[in-house]
Structures are given as structure tokens and as C-alpha cells.
Amino acid sequence: MGNKGKITPQKIMGSMVCLIGGVALVAFALILDFTKSGASYRGALLLIGMVALLAGIYFYPTLKHHRTMVYIVFLFPLLFAFAVTVVIPLVLGIGYSFTDWNGIRLTKNVGFANYISMFKQPQFLWSTVLTFLFVVLNMILVNVVAFLLALLCTSKLKGQGFFRAAYFIPNLIGGIVLGYIWQFIFSEVLTKFTSALFDSHYSILSSTGTAFMGIIVVYIWQYAGYIMLIYITGLNTIPGDVIEASAIDGAKPVQQLFLVKIPMIAPTITICTFLTLTNAFKMFDVNLALTNGTGSVKNFMGQYLTKGTQMLALNIYDTAVINNNYAVGEAKAVFFFIILAVVSIIQVNMSNRKEVEL
Secondary structure (H helix, E strand, O other), X not given: OOOOOOOOHHHHHHHHHHHHHHHHHHHHHHHHHHHOOOXXXXXXXXXXXXXXXXXXXXXXXXXXXHHHHHHHHHHHHHHHHHHHHHHHHHHXXXXXXXXOOOOOOOOOEOOOHHHHHHHOOHHHHHHHHHHHHXXXXXXXXXXXXXXXXXXXXXXXXXXXXXXXXXXXXXXXXXXXXXXXXXXXXXXXXXXXXXXXXXOOOOOHHHOHHHHHXXXXXXXXXXXXHHHHHHHHHHHHOOOXXXXXXHHHOOOOHHHHHHHHHHXXXXXXXXXXXXXXXXHHHOOOHHHHHHOOOOEOEEEXXXXXXXXXXXXXXXXXXXXXXXXXXXXXXXXXXXHHHHHHHHHHXXXXXXXXXXXXXX
């Protein structure tokens, strides 16, 4: 066997050189990036430094912890990407929300001024209320429609594969494209029927209330097929002998549904309600393409609003990008994150307790 598995000073020295060199190159590349110098080669230095750092970890001759280091090496790309795209922007965004950041640079710390400013905006408060209403309605309607479709697609109906694919296809269409398609349907197609039947060229997108209901219809049409597939998976996991035993005991189909099937797919219901909740909160593309938030609200907090169908995500986008007010936009985004996190935790805990009761 020779010295193949032994820890030698040469192995330790080689790995330490890689580790120290990698850390030094990464730090130097980040300093160059911060000072806006060395633009032509700082990316190469960062890449070389990361490779050297990983090589030093991988070849470090520690027999006891070598497997752990190998795990770290293979997990590092995923963790690094998650940190760069999620963790670091979140931390920086929270910091920027307390400054006068304009998207490029900041000059001073303004404390809670951005948060105070956003809560004084009637449009932001209206968007928040409208978003909560949208979430509640969609969390109920999407799950009910999806569950009914799942029952249909798990029955003895012929052509189940066709129906499953047909109901799921709308989820494959991008939200922007979907919004424009339904905008055409609401404004150009359905108005032909209203003109013929009621002699009125009326589009549901012309008023705030009906336009909001139109957004709900489009969202259900897009998302119910995806949730349906999850419910189908849950229904297919119910043992057949349990259904047969309930039928022998005299349980009717409705009783089987509420006393057997629904309690046995409680974990599936938890997953579906969580997904529906989080996605409804983050709904942006359909809102942008279908109405762009337009719609009049005559009197909200004593003001006339022109963005009556604007959800919270679209309001944040308009504040930061359209109005070029990035600091207040970051404050709204932080507030949005806190709301989403708190509501999600409460929903999951309530669903888990319900599962235990069932």
C-alpha cells in the first residue's frame, strides 16, 4: 500500500497552498470588483480562486472528515448559486431599504423613512388589501376546481389521459402571453356576444370590479391544472381495499369522499394550499399583461386611485422600475417578504394541526 493512505507533510502543504491561494484570489477579485478596476481579468481571478479553493478542500488529507469535504465540494455550486441569487440580494435589499439608494449608489442612511413613506401611500395600501382578497379567493377556488377535476380524472371516465393533458396545458403558457390572450378574449370576443345579446359593447376589463374577477378567472384557468395533478397523485395513493371496505360498510360515494378520501389526502391538501397561497401572493405577469393594474377607485382614504387592479407585486415593480424609486421599492419588497413568510408559516402550522386531527 505504501504511502497512499498516509497523511504526509507534502499533502498537507499542497492542499494548504491551494486553500490559501484560492481565498487570496477570491478576495482580490472581490476587491477589484468593489473598486471597479481590473475589469478585464477579475472574473478569471474569481473563477481560478474558486477552483483552487475547491481543490484544496477536496485534496486535504484528512481521512476522518474526507467524505464530509467531498459532500461540501459537490454541494458548493448549488449553495453558492442560492447564496448569490437569494440570500445575498435579500440581505442587501433589507439594507438598501434603510437608505436613499437610487439603483446605482447611496449617499446616506434614512432610517425608517422609506417604510413610513410607503404606508402613507393609499395606492400601496389598496394593493395590499386587494392582494389579500385575491389570495383568499384563489386559495379556495383553485383548490376546489382542481380537486373536482382530479376526481373527474380519477374516475372511470374514458380518455383520462386526454383530459389530464388538456387541463394541464394552460399552466405551460407563460403568464404574459396568457394575459394578452385573455385580454383579447375579454375585449374582442366576449364583447361580440354582449353586443348581440344585450346590444351593449361591454368588456369586463372596463371596470375595476369585473376586471378583478377577470384576473381571478384567468389565474384559475392557468393554475388549476397544475394543482389537479398533485391531487390526482394523492387520490391514487389511497388503498383500494379501504374504498372497498367503506363501500361494504354501506358508505355512499359522498360519504366516501368526505369521510375517507379527503382525510387520507390531508398532506396533499396541505401542499396544494401552500403552493396556491404563495403563488397567488407573487402573481405578477398576468396582472401586468391583462390590466397593467388599471382601474378606477373613486374614494379610498379620501383619494381617487387610477390603479384599482394593481396587485402588490406589480405595485413594487412600478415603484422601483417605472417611478425610479428603488429605496421605497426595496422597503415594500421587504414588507412583502415578511407578509409572505408569516402567512405561509401560519398556513402550514394550521394545516399540520388539521392533519393530526383527521
